[in-house]
Amino acid sequence: MPKETIPAFVMVEDTAVTHVFSASDRPGRWTSGRLPVIYASRAAATAMLEHRAHLESTPVNELKLIEAELPAGSLHVIEVGDALQWRERPYRPEVQALGDAWLATGNTLLAQVPSALCPREHNLLINPRHPLFSEIRYRAALRFRMDQRLA
Numbered sequence: 001m002p003k004e005t006i007p008a009f010v011m012v013e014d015t016a017v018t019h020v021f022s023a024s025d026r027p028g029r030w031t032s033g034r035l036p037v038i039y040a041s042r043a044a045a046t047a048m049l050e051h052r053a054h055l056e057s058t059p060v061n062e063l064k065l066i067e068a069e070l071p072a073g074s075l076h077v078i079e080v081g082d083a084l085q086w087r088e089r090p091y092r093p094e095v096q097a098l099g100d101a102w103l104a105t106g107n108t109l110l111a112q113v114p115s116a117l118c119p120r121e122h123n124l125l126i127n128p129r130h131p132l133f134s135e136i137r138y139r140a141a142l143r144f145r146m147d148q149r150l151a
Contacts (some may be wrong), residue, residue: 005069008040024129030099038126053135074109
């Protein structure tokens with residue numbers, strides 16, 4: 001019986017990339033940057049929204065959508081209550097502390113967090129230091145051109 005997997009998507013501007021999820025130590029909504037992490041989305045459309053929302057310049061025409069299958073058995077869901085202002089910018093230290101605590105324990109490969117851009121959608125934090133990281137299976141990258149109406 002095949003192992004259950006979770007799809008994950010990242011949009012990248014480097015068209016030379018064939019497949020890879022790159023770890024970052026830059027601060028984000030859910031992490032402070034003290035430990036490396038990979039931000040990905042559970043849906044391709046959410047990955048596109050995330051890419052566009054974080055773009056600080058004119059969109060690049062040629063993009064790649066990287067898709068991977070992640071081991072489903074190593075998922076932690078980070079719950080957020082109504083009182084936590086997790087959608088706010090600048091990013092809140094108390095929200096980053098949630099992701100940092102998850103990364104520091106190292107218990108799971110994945111943490112699911114809500115998308116600030118689209119209700120009912122989710123993003124994933126991927127721990128590149130977790131032993132199951134080597135079990136990520138990449139699919140062929142898809143060349144992608146951002147619709148000009150989103151420019």
